[in-house]
Amino acid sequence: MLKLLSYLVNRKVATSKTLFAPLADGVRGLPMLSGEVCDETELAEIVAGCPTDALRFATNENGRRVLELDRGACIACGFCLDVCPSKAIKNDSESKIARRSRDELISRVELQEPHNGSNGKSDVSKQSTEAAQEKNVPTGTRPSDQHAPAKGLFERSIAIRVVSTGCSACDLEIGAAGNPIFDMERFGMHVVASPRFADVLLVTGPVPKAMHEPLRLCYEAMSEPRLVVAVGTCAISGGLHKDGYTQANGASAIVPVDVFVPGCPPNPWSIIDGIAMAMGRERLSK
Numbered sequence: 001m002l003k004l005l006s007y008l009v010n011r012k013v014a015t016s017k018t019l020f021a022p023l024a025d026g027v028r029g030l031p032m033l034s035g036e037v038c039d040e041t042e043l044a045e046i047v048a049g050c051p052t053d054a055l056r057f058a059t060n061e062n063g064r065r066v067l068e069l070d071r072g073a074c075i076a077c078g079f080c081l082d083v084c085p086s087k088a089i090k091n092d093s094e095s096k097i098a099r100r101s102r103d104e105l106i107s108r109v110e111l112q113e114p115h116n117g118s119n120g121k122s123d124v125s126k127q128s129t130e131a132a133q134e135k136n137v138p139t140g141t142r143p144s145d146q147h148a149p150a151k152g153l154f155e156r157s158i159a160i161r162v163v164s165t166g167c168s169a170c171d172l173e174i175g176a177a178g179n180p181i182f183d184m185e186r187f188g189m190h191v192v193a194s195p196r197f198a199d200v201l202l203v204t205g206p207v208p209k210a211m212h213e214p215l216r217l218c219y220e221a222m223s224e225p226r227l228v229v230a231v232g233t234c235a236i237s238g239g240l241h242k243d244g245y246t247q248a249n250g251a252s253a254i255v256p257v258d259v260f261v262p263g264c265p266p267n268p269w270s271i272i273d274g275i276a277m278a279m280g281r282e283r284l285s286k
């Protein structure tokens with residue numbers, strides 16, 4: 001008995017004191033646009049090689065050609081990071097990457113005009129949150145005014161139900177978020193066994209056709225107010241499965257999503273950040 005007590009007293013605390021630590025050196029995160037002006041011909045090969053069209057060319061509201069990066073579609077394969085010659089794309093080691101709207105995951109950089117003597121400055125822009133939320137209502141992003149009922153209500157604690165519809169990598173990271181190192185329970189985030197007791201649904205995987213009805217039923221079994229967090233690229237956009245024969249286009253095709261946590265899979269800190277955002281714990285999630 002004394003031995004056990006001495007072991008417990010002298011044992012070091014494993015729980016991380018640093019909240020939302022950046023990813024360790026050498027760990028691949030999601031790509032981000034560095035803001036460097038880049039040349040379209042130089043990037044054509046990279047855009048063509050992106051397996052999910054997360055990187056694409058587009059035209060902005062001023063009619064200028066832009067490179068667009070959709071982190072909600074990126075599977076973090078690393079191809080663009082490895083081959084980008086101008087370093088227009090770089091590794092993001094930030095762990096606080098959850099966003100409230102789908103469009104906040106999309107960033108853009110203007111491409112170099114041919115022979116225009118560019119001064120090398122660029123404009124990495126994001127569409128406004130409001131416009132994005134408006135635009136995404138039909139595809140399942142909850143309108144901003146409907147986030148209000150949750151404000152304050154879940155700030156101290158929240159009950160979580162996880163619905164897994166895919167490869168389970170994100171499920172492993174959710175499991176890790178509950179281990180002694182990340183210890184999400186210290187922030188009042190508790191996993192429960194039934195949607196009847198849950199305040200928030202964490203959806204992982206691309207939600208194929210076979211899971212459409214179970215996911216809908218699970219959401220309907222929750223009492224109001226209820227929230228949904230899409231965890232990982234598959235749950236956000238379908239990832240590699242998007243528009244395939246399994247009709248796996250992510251959670252927002254079936255239920256309204258409040259928070260998006262990109263990554264393939266996301267780091268446990270990113271998942272905790274997304275849940276904190278759903279709880280309205282701004283100080284924790286900022």
Ligand code: SF4
Nearest residue numbers: 050074075077078080
């Ligand atoms: S890391 Fe993401 S954006 Fe880059 S090529 Fe792979 S899927 Fe596309």
